[in-house]
Amino acid sequence: MTECSTPPTGAERPGEPKLSCEEALARVYEYLDGELGAADHDAVRRHLEKCRNCYPHFDFERLFLDYVHELGAGEKARPGLEDRVREMLAAETD
Amino acid sequence: MSIPAEQRRAEFEDEALIHLDALFGLALRLSGGDEPRAEDLVQETMLKAYRAWDRFEAGTNCRAWLMTILRNTFINQFRKQKSRPVPVEFDQLAERPSSDALYEADPEGRIFDHIIDDQVIAAIDELPEEFRVAVVLSDLEGLSYQEVAELMDIPVGTVKSRLFRARKRLQGRLYEYAVEMGYVK
Numbered sequence: 001m002t003e004c005s006t007p008p009t010g011a012e013r014p015g016e017p018k019l020s021c022e023e024a025l026a027r028v029y030e031y032l033d034g035e036l037g038a039a040d041h042d043a044v045r046r047h048l049e050k051c052r053n054c055y056p057h058f059d060f061e062r063l064f065l066d067y068v069h070e071l072g073a074g075e076k077a078r079p080g081l082e083d084r085v086r087e088m089l090a091a092e093t094d
Numbered sequence: 095m096s097i098p099a100e101q102r103r104a105e106f107e108d109e110a111l112i113h114l115d116a117l118f119g120l121a122l123r124l125s126g127g128d129e130p131r132a133e134d135l136v137q138e139t140m141l142k143a144y145r146a147w148d149r150f151e152a153g154t155n156c157r158a159w160l161m162t163i164l165r166n167t168f169i170n171q172f173r174k175q176k177s178r179p180v181p182v183e184f185d186q187l188a189e190r191p192s193s194d195a196l197y198e199a200d201p202e203g204r205i206f207d208h209i210i211d212d213q214v215i216a217a218i219d220e221l222p223e224e225f226r227v228a229v230v231l232s233d234l235e236g237l238s239y240q241e242v243a244e245l246m247d248i249p250v251g252t253v254k255s256r257l258f259r260a261r262k263r264l265q266g267r268l269y270e271y272a273v274e275m276g277y278v279k
Contacts, residue, residue, distance in 0.1 A: 029254070030254065033232070033257075035238070035239050056201050056202075057194075057197060060197050060201055060202070061197075063206055064261070065233060066206075067203075068214070068218075068261075069233055069234060071211055071215055071218070072119065072123070072233075072234035075118060075119030075122055075123075076115050076118070077114045077118040077136070078118070081118065081133055081137075084133075084137065085111065085114070085137060088137060088140065088141060089106065089140070093099050093100065093103045
């Protein structure tokens with residue numbers, strides 16, 4: 001894939017939507033979240049293949065989302081909670 | 095009490111209690127770091143799950159089943175509160191550095207390897223609840239926009255805008271930490 005400056009100047013096939021950087025960046029989260037329809041997803045992907053301004057920005061946002069996702073793990077239940085749950089279940093069983 | 099009842103309880107405890115940390119973690123983030131509220135949520139979840147244990151299909155994903163019960167329990171409370179006035183509108187919060195300040199200062203995202211997670215968790219906890227819940231469900235739990243919209247009873251477009259603003263707010267906090275740490279100028 002050849003690099004090009006922004007806005008993309010590479011030849012587009014006729015009839016295909018061509019996104020500006022602004023339009024591509026407005027869709028960054030929907031793109032990374034897998035929430036765009038196939039045509040819109042392809043339009044963003046084609047923009048990224050050609051735009052060296054937007055690609056690093058998308059990469060950065062992907063790193064950010066991966067980082068936040070990982071934050072979900074690692075929390076430990078506080079001491080005593082398991083005992084209270086067991087007591088509650090025992091009371092419920094009586 | 096009958097032996098079958100005891101066996102049923104033992105079976106439930108074996109299957110469910112190993113997921114206590116994960117349940118507490120989700121409850122704590124949904125509650126914005128409020129530990130007593132998170133513990134109440136976990137206990138209520140466990141009680142509901144225990145009462146419905148006969149309907150759990152052995153061999154399916156117990157963790158996912160429990161997390162769904164916890165999410166739904168939280169959302170029921172959240173929806174009941176929704177009639178209350180929202181104390182602070184996100185728009186009224188003080189303006190932070192520009193939404194792309196972090197990207198401009200650290201385009202390769204090296205900060206994500208250096209930041210202390212607790213600071214970012216605190217920033218998530220501080221988000222106004224309607225934004226925090228969207229972020230937790232989408233970004234931590236991996237739910238789709240449609241699933242978040244249905245749970246929160248809001249349009250998909252509102253989910254999108256809340257996620258956008260909340261994520262930019264978090265990046266603004268990360269930028270501030272990065273400056274404090276002397277990591278960026």
